[in-house]
Amino acid sequence: MTRRSPSSVVDSYSTLPVRQSPASTSSPAAFYDFANPAAMGPATPSDVARNSRSTASTTSKASQCFLLADMDGRSVRDNRACTTCIAQLRPHEVSQINWHLDNDDDCRLCQVAATKPEAFTKPFCDFLTENPTVFHTVDYCKTKLHSAGYQELPSRESWAGKIHAGGKYYVSRNGSSIIAFAVGRGYKTGQAPGFAMVGGHIDALTARLKPVSTKPNKAGFLQLGVAPYAGALNETWWDRDLAIGGRVIVRDPKTGKTSSRLVRLDWPIAKIPTLAPHFGVGMMGQKNKETQAVPVVGLESTGDNAQTERLGPEGAFVNTQPPKLVKLISKELGVKSYTDIVNWELELYDAQPAQTIGLDRDMISAGRIDDKLCSWGALMGLLATDDDEDDTYVKMTALFDDEEIGSKLRQGAGGSFLPSVVERTVEALNPDTYGPGLQGQVYAKSFLLSADVSHAGNPNFLGEYLPDHTPQLNVGIVVAGDSNGHMTTDAVSTAILSRVAELVDHRLQPFQIRNDSRSGGTIGPMLSSFMGCKAADAGMPQLSMHSVRATTGSLDPGLGVQFFKGFLDHWETVDGEWEH
DSSP: OOOOOOSOOOGGGGSOOOOOOOOOOOOOEEEEOSSOTTSEEEEOHHHHHHHHHHHOSSOOHHHHHHHHTTOTTSOGGGOBOOHHHHTTSOHHHHTTOBOOOSSGGGOHHHHHHTTOGGGGHHHHHHHHHHOOSHHHHHHHHHHHHHHTTOEEOOTTSOOTTTOOTTOEEEEEETTTEEEEEEEOTTOOTTSOOOEEEEEEEOOOOEEEEEEEEEOOOBTTEEEEEEEEETTOSSGGGTTOOEEEEEEEEEEOTTTOOEEEEEEEEEEEEEBOOOOOGGGSOOSSSOOOTTTSOOOEEEEOOTTOOTTTOOOSSTTOGGGGSOHHHHHHHHHHHTOSSGGGEEEEEEEEEEOSOOEEESTTOOEEEESOHHHHHHHHHHHHHHHTOOOOTTOOSEEEEEEESOGGGTSOSTTSTTSSHHHHHHHHHHHHHOTTTOSHHHHHHHHHTOEEEEEOOEEOOOTTOGGGSOTTOOOOTTTOOEEEOOTTSSSOOOHHHHHHHHHHHHHTTOOOEEEOOOTTSOOOOOSHHHHHHHHOOEEEEEEOEEBSTTSSSEEEETTHHHHHHHHHHHHHHHHHHHHHTSOO
């Protein structure tokens, strides 16, 4: 297979419209006669809306594609669709469609239905821009899953009698990890269902506000105390426009209940200034992250007591944070009393939106690509999977927090989250026969695709790569190997992925680090060793890993969706081709 080139990554992908209220249109168009598709006749949007009421009592393929294309609330200008697809949409979806196509290939719903990679470029860029923290990402996943008919399973409640063949479910932990799965419609109680699992991580390098983030004013600047998460605050963070977001813990004084609220101040709040070269000190190299990587967030004014102002009684959390920031967050959330803020987990992130770049707009420049690239593709792949009558296995996507710091916390892949969900699901499906024997069969019939970004070949440093292990952008998923077990890939799992690639017309790219370089790690080895299932490490390539802003191919998000969907749809077939 030759290198893929983008065929319809249009100019509008370089701008990211803010979500709008559903718009309406009265543009006339030529439509198919819904009773007789062979006969063409004029129709209006209201004609299609009336038809959609009768055809969309269950989620249509077009409505599924409308969800995957992330059209809801977007600019109507970008929501192009053909008459055949429009006829299958719900009324509120029809009202948000651009009825004018330059040619038949411009229908975004048809592109999504065919899993064309270019159809997923803009949705991925919008996702990256609008969901900067792990908490926003989980909230986004919940919204998408709920819209696709998935039901939430509360962890604190019994799942007995709640999970059935054909059902779709999700469960979250800590608001920062989420697992979603669909049980095959052909599953029969008493069987040991195999699980086709795609696991990724949604945390990224960041700088988190310290428990006491107030800093003394220096040289007329207001500063903010932050701590690096993983390898953040490296040189790529200097002189970047940084915004603030995360979750805020709020207590309602009327009910006494405590809840978590999301906040995103998406304009530049902070900057870490470099030192000019005139001082004779180069900025490239090791700098002190405690004393020299302190972000500035404003200027002090004459007689300014903003940093010493008390917003609450002795011991109140808000007294440990910059008063101006507390007031800003309170206003954003509509919190009337500052002391209602019990605590928060806020972080800095690159404020520049994700966008396509290059002469042909064939690349994406964005923050937090590692590893929202594979995780987003895995979620979309699950939502795009086929719902066949004879599927007897479980299709699952698991997205974790804390991978960048070792996965050791309860919401990380090294915790009990994934094995617990698998085991509770098998128990709910088999309440009378569940036990270690049945669970052992399940793991033996399962496969974990550990999906994490891999290194694309950097043209300026090709000497750091093995000649035959240099992945390219916009080509296909990268299968990562490591002789020392930092990856879980082996010959069997590689052959399985090769078969999936063959079935979906996808190209695999091999990667292994040089012997004189240090390999990274993934969630694959820890999960496969705990569960004992077959597993492989594979993911989409990117440049500038662990930079505040990285680069991937404009087709790579869609290529990820294509492969992950193919794996989830075909695992049972591929497994059946092996002698066991």
